[in-house]
Amino acid sequence: MSAIDPTEIFRQEASELFEVLEGALLDLGLRPDDRELVDSAFRALHTIKGSGAMFGFDKVASFTHEFETAFDRVRKGEIKPTQELISVALAAKDYIRALIEDPQSTDDVIGDAILDDLRRFVSSDQPVAPVAEIAEAPPLAPGESNQAGWHLYLEFESHVLRNGSNPLDLLEDLCKLGPCFVVPVTDGIPFLDELEPDDCYLKWDVKLHAACDKDAIDDVFMFVQDEMKLTLSPLEQIEAPPPMPLFQLLDEEPVPMAEMRALVVEAAAPVAAPPAAKAEPKSESNPEPKPESKRDDRGIATVRVQAERLDELMDRVGELVIAQARLTQLAASGSDLSIKMIAEEIERLASSLRDTTIGARMVPIGSLFGRFRRLIHDLSRDLSKPVEFVTTGEDTELDKTMIECLADPLVHLIRNAIDHGIEDTATRSANGKTEQGRIELAAVHSGAQVLVTVKDNGGGLNTARIRAKAEEQGLIAAGAVLTDHEIHQFLFHPGFSTAQTISALSGRGVGMDVVKRTIENMRGTIDLSTRPGQGTTVTLRLPLTLAIIEGLLIRVGEGRYIIPLSAVEECVELTADDERSRGRNFLNVRGNLVPFLRLREIMTASGAPDRHQKTIIISTGESRVGLVVDQIIGNHQTVIKSLSKLHSDVTIFSGATILGDGTAALILDVAQLVALAQSKIEKQHISEAA
């Protein structure tokens, strides 16, 4: 096994922290009074700084430190985070990311300019937050108002140093609150053989001689509060003159040792036990300290695994499923009962292993949604169109490969929604709408599919203009009868754009066709719906995974094919009436007319058709189509194999799979078959009209 590069681990962790930081900053723009967001942003910054320094990213550490310092007034509640300040903070975040991921692309001049901007914003006379909003801290309990200081006992979790936190910095911050007397507790230090060099064993007993409130102390430890035990109790009285602040002494180094000795007023013996052990009724612990065991459990609850290993695991499971299918077939052909039982057991285990493996590859779509908040923030600013961005269903899970493939199409759709969908503020006001537009990004499970929708409340599609453009480009004859839905499909035609001007964002007609192709390559579908003056909704229907699907195995002539089960609505028998309706190609399904395709004709199957033909009703979005087949064999766990480049122009198949007997079966591309059926209907319409 190859050694793991620690800097790579830092990069991965930093990447996650950047998402947290960006999310917190963007939310802060919406909720400037939310202290939790400020804390969250600072925690992320602090960890990036600490880990950066630990892994030798000195520039990152120093820039982040400056960032933290400049942003400190926000943290203290002295100034409100304005949109301008958030924009600069986001630029600072981007710069730190570049320092980590591509240091060659960075320039100190840019970094300095960002920091200057940041300092300028935080030092300018911005409206100071109202006192009532700053003073969130609960009033001190009776008896605490005149207390002479605090007695603290600090105990950190063993891994705290590895996370980049430095207890010495925290002690230094604590000593800024007032005269501090710090005694290290060394009784937890093990012998060399048992020592983990980067674990934290030291604890500290601190007497803080300052009448500060508890919140000020909590602020010092806010970044590590989940990784430490802080026991806090008021000092009843000053038993001895307060010592000179330790770090004041350090600032004035070198200090003669004799002087230092004179300043220490307590015996130097280590404290044997924490004050908490005395269980004073008055002692005040951190709110609801979590049990140790629970925290330990959390430490091992997740394991970071390289994505390639998950891909490899999925491949192996795929091979296992194919081998299991062969075993099942072999067992079925013989009469040995025990072999049949083993085959069934292995089938059950393989199925369970497949589900577990697919589950391990699932990633919440929220990780993807988070990226678009920045996109919308920047586009909204650049186009001067205030936009509210709402997401729902972030917990909906999709295969990680799907998530990666989905990013670019969604960027296109969101850009289009803001650039073309949302009107400018003047138009919106004139139409009686709120000045702020709204874009909703939602994900929801629907059977074995995930529906992702991008919805805007803009002006909706201009059907007349799309039609005119389609006629101009010769895509339809002038005066042809088409439904609105059919006209809207021209938007997916390569090079089709109704935009009168080309902007940096969109209007070149490149995009929607690529979006459609990408979604269809993922075996998904895309659908548009619009209401004039009220907005447009784009719906993407996606399978949960790209690797293994549940399929329906069918036979047409001598060939066997797979239909993705998620697209199958029902199976019906082709009646004698339907049979007689050659040329009409419509089924009557409970009063609804459903067009059907005879797969024998499409596959040019030889031999006589079976006497009792079956029809499988499949659907994509709102369209339903029947597929007439010779035989429905049954469910089949389908391990998807890509077709070779030679078959790239065969559009009605999306892949292939290997069956239990070792032969191959082609997987039907449902969306393409539906499109084929629709074009046949159109031709039929035209011939009937003629």
Place this chain on the structure above:
Amino acid sequence: MALNPTEPKWSLRLPADCSIAAIRNVYELIREAFGRQERLEIDCSSVDKADVTSIQLLLSTARTGEAQGRPVVLTSFSQSLRNTLRRAGFASEAMIDQHFPQKKDGV
């Protein structure tokens, strides 16, 4: 870092970086030296980067030496190491003496 066997007592000079980034290497070095010598002298004059982990390692070394009856002596604390000790609360010479066995002429 260097081990100097030509001197009457074996001495180990700690490297400049004794912070968490390099502490595992320092730990291995001390363990190796500990396994070889009856008496160990650790020269701290070159230490330029120190933090909590450096303090803990020195404390553990001293404690292990004491428990095994094998004297460990620390010499020539660098200013950087002293600062770190003070920041951690080892503010007085008496405290440092109590926890870290030093050769006085080396202080």
